[in-house]
Amino acid sequence: MEPGARGYEGFRGRVGEFASDSEPSWSPRAAPGDDAPNIVVMLIDDLGFSDLGPFGGEIETPHIDGLADGGWVFTNYRTAPMCSPARAALMTGLNPHRAGFGFVAHIDPGYPGYACELPAAAPTLAESLRAGGYATFMVGKWHLTLESRLHDGADRSSWPLQRGFDRYYGAMDGFTSLHHPHRLVQDNSVVDMPEYPDGFFLTDELTDRAIGMIDELRVNDRRKPFFLYYAHTSVHGPIQAKDVDIDKYKGHYERGWNALREERFARQQARGIVPAHAMLPEDPIADGDRIPDWDGLEPAERELFARHMEVYAAAVDEIDQSVGRLLTRLEELGERENTIIVIASDNGGTAEGGPTGTRSYFSQFGLHGGVPDGWVTDVPRDIADIGGPRLFGQYPTGWARMSNTPFRSFKSSTYEGGVHAPLVVSWPAGAHAPGLRDQFVFVSDLAPTLLELAGVDRPARWNGVAAPEIDGGSIAEILADPAAPGREQQYFECIGRRAMIEGDWKAVSPVAPSPAEGASGGSWELYHLASDPTERVDRADEHPERVRDLAERWRQEAWRNTVFPLDDDGTLHTVRPSTEALLSEPVRLVPFRPPLERYRSARLTVLRSFEVQAELELGAGAAGVIVAHGDQGGGYLLALEGGELQLSYNAYGAMRRCRVPGPGAGRHSVALSVRADVGLRWSFAVVVDGVERIRMDDLPMLVGMAPFTGISVGHDYGGPVDWELYERYRSFRFRDGRILALDYVPGERSPEDPTVLRAIDLEMRDLVD
Incomplete structure (x- = not known):
């Protein structure tokens, strides 16, 4: 095929048709009728190939096991090496780069394959189904909008409602804390929830919302089919779970990653998930240089590493529980039989936790330029806190290798460990020949398949122009015929x-x-x-x-x-459009509102010097948070308590605090001055009415994705920066006084900031001229 040609030769047949000459088993309809199936797509983040029960895992997943028993289990399903590219392909039926996502939605270098925006001319699966008469719902992780367009003043054209969903609830960013989400969006607006109630857990909340959307539809329309896209925020880091589920797995992983990897592999071969002649890759090609020898570990290390995996297992278990709750509601509604359920992972399991895992997730996540010598990537803390709200953790590489059994390598790799993922499809009303399927299927095949089964045509034109031809092809015939051929070829690329x-x-x-x-x-x-x-x-x-x-x-x-x-020189990560300079201009924030969005906040503070200028009017008993930025993953906070002024700095879990007598009643100016020093360090100074009162030097700079929760004024929103203050006062709302003004004034960028703001629009115009 010549470069630039359209069409896809990887299928034995035209794109959008079955990969054989036989007639379709399901005939398309002009519009959904009474027998149109509901569709549920449940996408799990960073789940390894072997983590679910049907694929050899020991984690308890009875509800997914039940779906697999009566449905189709795909053993040769592949996806993109990272999450946003996989989601873009799932939503459009296009290959990831043609869908604009050659990487996750955290870059913006100005090239079409890395636009990190879905093409306006390509109808999404939700848009096609809605045009065909479906109600369309989404809960969970979106991650298909440029991070520079996630703030409250941004163009929302790439937000879920604008791309085909009637209802949305979740985290539009790449991940979030499950106990204290950094930012939740309902439809087109941020959810104003300054304090999460005790026991709040996002997986449960998303399931509640999903069921609620279905119930609200059924109260008003008993016949309209629905499409639910449930994109789990678990098990992406930080890996968190509820205590009751973590306790279930205590002691399950004391024998170590190698022993359990071999057991998973044996179950896979016994079930036909991998062929009998397959062999486990051995070191050194199986990343042995990145994985400690379990037998050589100290008892305390084994206990720590096992705890990480107990939390991961609990998180997978909780996903299965969400499946069970959804199935129960569908049964109660009498709609389980005619509901198509798709369960898949967006890429392979991740090794981002490193050889020993981490209790300080943001100390090493999202750092593209490396860190100085002596940088602490795992701040020591009580292992009982792993999985809970006080700690942002990620499991070690050895467990990631076990997750990806039997394959080598991990997420972001183009080896099978990065792209070979689990896929289960269930549809009792259409299960003519359920069982294992070993045909090669790619993530871009899912959208045309679901449209085929729903009897809905993909619009030929969208937003006034011809829709781009899709790359995927329907695999409906594979569901009906175990001998039907799959695709022949697929390219992969990542970094x-x-x-x-x-x-x-x-x-x-x-x-x-x-x-x-x-x-x-x-x-x-x-x-x-x-x-x-x-x-x-x-x-x-x-x-x-x-x-x-x-x-x-x-x-x-x-x-x-x-x-x-x-990306052979790293410029795809460092070049961004000059239009983002507006996000780094000084800003005045309003007290008691939801926090300034994460990326918007980062443009004011990350990899640079900055100053926070506050004008306060204090009563005799003034107390509370003046400003907070971040959470338990890292952040800083300035507060008044008991007549004292306190600066708290959370360095990825290592706390530093300084308290001095506070200003008395009356009007005062308080400035927090932050200087960026070499070696990714910060120096903090608090100046009250022109006099320096607090100083902290040589602090590890918060970089990458930290601080994760955005800037809040007058309270510490969501996940707290300082847990001790949180235990005493929760969000510690400012009282007996007023915050008259609070300004962020960005200063000089750190010499270690590689970002280049380029006038891409002007350069493109020059190329066209």
């Missing part, structure tokens, strides 16, 4: 890591090529997946011509799918 599957062969290039090597150059490995599904034996030296052919095929697909430019 310059490349792969190409064609038939039984897969070429993998695990690192980006240099500019001199060219698009199809660099180092390529070759695996014969039919005989070696776990990529153990590199056969590139045996078949150099096949390697060249697959590399060239990848290059052609890359041109067609707007993959270029590859």
Whole structure:
């Protein structure tokens, strides 16, 4: 196929049709009738291939097991290596880069394949179904809007309601705390919930909301079919769970990751999830250099690492509980039989916790430039707090390898561990031939399949222009016929890591090529997946011509799918549009409102000096939070308590506090001055009426995704910065006084900030001229 050509040759048949010459088992309808199925798509974040019971896991998932027993279990399903690209492909039926998501929605370099916005001309699955007469609901993680357009003054054209959903409730960012979410959005507005009630847990809340949306529809319309997209925020980090569920798994993981990985593999082979001839990859190709030897660990280390996995298992268990609650409600409504349920992961399990895991998630997450020597990536804390609201954790690499059994590598990799994911489909009314399916299916196939089964046509034109031809193809025939063929090929790319599957062969290039090597150059490995599904034996030296052919095929697909430019020098992460400069201008904040959105707040503070200027009018008993930014993952807070002024600094879980006598009654100026020093350090000074009263030097700078909860004034919104203050006063609303004004004034950027604000719009105009 020539670069730039449309269509997709990977299916044996035209795109959008079955991969065989047989007639469809389900005929399309012009509009949904009384027999139109409901559709539920449940996407789980960062779930490994083997974590669910049907795929060999020991975690209790009885409700998902039940769906698998009467439905279809796909053993050869692949997705994108990261979450936003997978979600974009799921929503549009396009390949990730053509859907605008060559990476997660935290970059904006100005290239079509990395726009991090769904194309306006491509109708989403929700838009197609709504146009076909469906009610459309979503709860959970969106992560398909540029982070610079998540704030309350942003253009909402890429928010869920504007992309086809009638109702939405969840976290639009990439993840959040499950105990104290940093920001929840209902429909188009931020949820004003300054204090979460005791026992609040987001997975339960999302399930309540999902059931509520269905109930409210049924009260008013008994026949209208619905589409529910339930995108779990679990089990993405920070991995958290409820105590009652964590307790269920105490002692389950004391034997270590290697023993349990082998047990999962044995169950997979016994169930036919992986072929009998498959073998577990061994070190060193199985990341042994990143995984400590369990038998050589100290008892305290084993206890710590086992706790991390107990929490992860509890989180997966809680996802299954949400499935059970939803199924129960559908049964009560008499709608379970004619509801299609799809359960999948968006990518492979992640190794971002590092060899020993972390209790300080943000100390190493989202850092693209590395950290200085001596940087603490796991602040020591009571292991009983792992999973709870006081701690943001992530499990160690050894457990991630177990999650991805039997494959090698992890999320963001183009090896099978990054892209080979679980997929279960259930539809009792349409289950003509349930069971295992080993056909190659890709995430972009799901949208056309669901439209096919619903009898709804994808609009040929959208927003006044021709809709781009989809890349996926319906797999409805595979559901009906275990012998029906699947797709033949698919390209993969993430951060310059490349792969190409064609038939039984897969070429993998695990690192980006240099500019001199060219698009199809660099180092390529070759695996014969039919005989070696776990990529153990590199056969590139045996078949150099096949390697060249697959590399060239990848290059052609890359041109067609707007993959270029590859991120071979890091500029895709550092270049952003000059329009974002507006987000770094000084701002006056209003007391007692929901916090300034995360990214908007970050433009004022992260990797730079800044000053907070407050004008206060205090009564004799003035007390409460003046300003707070962050949460238990990292942040800072200035408050009055008991006649004293306190500065709290939470360095990814390590607390520093300083208290001095506070200003008396009357009007006062209070300034928090923060200086960015070399080595990713900050110095804090609090100046009251022109006199320095507090100073903290040599603080680890909060960088990457921290502070995560945005800036709040007059209270500490949501997840607290200082847990001790929270235990005494909860959000500690400011009282007996007034915050007359509070301004953030950004200062000089840190010399370690690599960001380049480029006038991309002007450069593109020059190219066109």
